[in-house]
Amino acid sequence: MEGRRVIGWAARDVSAHLSPYSFTLRKTGPEDVVLKVLYCGVDHTDLHQMRGEPMPINYPLVPGHEVVGEVVEVGSEVNKFKLGDKVGVGCLVSSCGKCLSCNSNNEQYCNQRVFTYGAVNKDGTPTHGGFSSAMVVHQKFVVQIPEKLAPEQAAPLLCAGVTAYSPLKQFNNSDKAIKAGILGLGGVGHLAVLIAKAMGHHVTVISSSEKKKVEALEHLHADAFLGEL
Secondary structure, three states: OOOOEEEEEEEOOOOOOEEEEEEEOOOOOOOEEEEEEEEEOOOHHHHHHHOOOOOOOOOOEOOOOOEEEEEEEEOOOOOOOOOOOEEEEOOEEEOOOOOHHHHOOOHHHOOOOEEOOOOEOOOOOEOOOOOEOEEEEEHHHOEEOOOOOOHHHHHHHHOHHHHHHHHHHHOOOOOOOOEEEEEOOOHHHHHHHHHHHHOOOEEEEEOOOHHHHHHHHHHOOOOEEEOOO
16 A cells, blocks of 8 residues: 655754654555554664764654554554554564574564664665654564553553563573662663562662662662662
8 A cells, every 4th residue: 555644753963853754654565564653752772863873874864663553554464463453663663584583583683674763664765763643564573562551651661671671581581589780770770670570589779879769769669779889
């Protein structure tokens, strides 16, 4: 199906100032999902990319890769999603689907991976992220958002949350409680505390700011706080 015209917030140069930007989504393919964006988190990577760091950027750039939306269109071969589903999208929207990495669920290592924004689709059109009204994403890179999870709270899980969850899961296969140290209580750090506590671990927050002690211990229920020495 022909691409639809949408509105986004784009950076035009390294000043990173965002302004309204109209663009056309790529055509919907048989395995694509079109979603109406409902919420999008702000990741520090977005700021780096908007400023042209650490590599040159092709402007205009519509950032955003912690995206939650509602499915409004599906391709003819999409079998995982239906209209009205609440879904999420992270930092990838496509890959080759054929290489060793793709076939082992490690698409992030695919040489033809396509990032959510600042990249180029297979048809040659630029990718734009969740600071927009809609997106087109291959179904492989779309996830269901559970009904019990508020969509606005789900958005940060799609990058910061995964960043925290992955090492906690990958390096502790025994399911035994561990003593986890969380360095920094920023975007990733606060989710790391919540996730580690949910896994039953003993959590120590390590921070250079004593101002975060109350937040760590009383609000996020960390077990210990290690501040300035």
